Amino acid sequence: MAIGEEAIVRSELRWAAVSIGVVSLIMLALIYAGIVHHINPPSNIEPIDPKTLHLSGEFTEANLGTRVSAEGQVTSRIVATQFTFQPRCIVLPANQRVTLRFATPDVIHGILVTGTNVNTMIVPGYVSQVHTVFTRTGELLMPCHEYCGLGHSEMFATLRVVPASEFKPDAQGRVSCDAR
């Protein structure tokens, strides 16, 4: 072998420096995306009792679905339960910041919205929350993407994204699929 031990060590160290450089670049990109573009995971340590969430408070049946607050904030509250969502159809306005809030009374679920980056786990004991802006109108699928039992395959909801002109809250600020 013509190659000396020192030369080998030098080449390995050079490569290690390149590797660490690449990893550092990736981390800088993540920091940039997180701080400048607010691309962060949907952490939300907000406990809620799965055994009683349907009895009082935010996730009672009458309070579910999309609601516009007096300040104009759009929030949709959705319960994920074996093996359906309540409500199964949700109306949201396009090109406007909206908040989706989820809770479950039973087991682990999760959602994604096809064609978007909306994605969160729904864990019993916590409220999951995602902020987003839908840029395209139309009907989007929102399936349960985490195994929740034998009926898991049939568990999905529909998100109906409408232009702002067609997004008309009623007197209580509610918007539902039935009203149209």
Add this chain to the structure above:
Amino acid sequence: MTHARRLALAHFWIGFIAFAIALVLGVWQMWVRSPLPAPFLTASTYFSSVTAHGTAMAYVLTTFTVMGFGYYVAETALARALPAPRWAWTGFWLALAGTLMAVVTIFSGRAAVLFTFYPPLIASVFYYIGLVLVVAGSWIWCVLMIVAMGQWKGANPGRPVPLAMFATVANAVMWLWTTVGVTLELLFQVIPAALGLKAQIDVGLSRTLFSWTLHAVVYFWLIPSYIAFYTMVPQAAGGRLYSDTMGRLTFVLFLIYSLPVGLHHLLMDPHQSNAFKFLQVALTALVSVPTLLTVFTIGASLEIAGRLRGGRGLFGWIGALPWERPLVLATGLAFLMLAFGGFGGLVNMSYGMNAMVHNTSWVTAHFHLIFGGTVVIMYFAIAYTLWPSLTGRAAPSLAAQRLQLWLWFIGMLVMTLPWHYLGLLGQWRRVATFNYADPIIAAWGPWVIVSLVGGLILLVSGLLFVRNLLQFAIGRASHVPAEVYATAVHPPLRVPAALNGFRLWNVLVLVLMLLAYGYPLAQFFIIDPPGALVHRVDQRR
């Protein structure tokens, strides 16, 4: 035949039988998910099948292969008899009994919780006890590996432990750390619930404990492949290992960085803060370093081999390599799959970007490429390399081995490239059927069928692998097994104590684990979140 060789054969065969059964189930699952009508479909058969596929591939094939390979390495690399072979057989029978207990429970339809458990869903207690027995068997293996290395060091003071054994013990030490998370989850949360002693489960805690295990377990599966890269491939290619020290460093880095990174599996979970998610993402980025070092060192080792065989020019040495040798071919194919799978993994770990792909087919594609691709193709090659010395017979046909490896590579790409694409379109995981009447989903249909074709190719390859091993029975006797271990360009005469043992690194793992997992676990005892009611899946109506 020595004890270690009989042990190795017994372990490999249990792993490969489980693999073959799981392969058939996997293809059926893909058929069910495609637009084509499939037989035997009910929700219960589908999710029992997914549970069996995951359990067999992730816990049985891997654990038995790692153990069998470890016994072989301990005897051959250290060139001394295995300590306490009776304990090794105890571990084998324990793990086998556990496997059978888990499998029977799954096929009786009482454990459709998938191999990652998902409490508060609770299966029959026999499923969990079966898995605990498998882990208990592997713990015996860990202790035996550590003892074997200790005895060798006692007999050879100051000499560097052979790299293959150093790496095997790195894996044993890592596995002991790794299994702490899932063991705590099973013993304190899941099994008491399955026995009816607990009515509620803290789900955030159980998910966090499982995440402790969930990433490092993949490195437990992976390390035999890396042992083959460093200690066998340069020899098979006719060259030398470029750097023995880099090999040691790589396995040490795996031990350190594979553990405090599991929260990247929980990036989309509400119950962990972004601060700890980011910390563990940063540590995850560092775990790519040992893999990048390996690609360089093994690439350089192969270049030495290619040039010794007369290869010239910048790339001429690649063509000069002995690709007709199954271990060399498998390494080339494994590296290609590692490149694809590694790229997908970088997307998965990228913090907020994970939202684009979490729980879509992209992730399924990623881990099938890395595990099913890179790791398992090296399991095949390891078996082909060891079988002559385990059976005392030469392979009747290397062409059949090469065909099998090529089919595995092609099948894996045909299956997983469409999965990546479907994942980006939003195809979600873990469902038995899709509503192909929906226009969004209808467009996915053709790609799902392509991936099913890939699955069929994998099935053919897997069955051919078992046939190739059985064919050794008709091979001619070969009493002088070729030397399998590579020599380094500069074989180490002495190495620093830090690269000849794990005491220092264990301290570092402890510190990193306290930093990365201390508060994320402690928070559940501080905020004391409300529990979720247990949902049993094993009560038949």
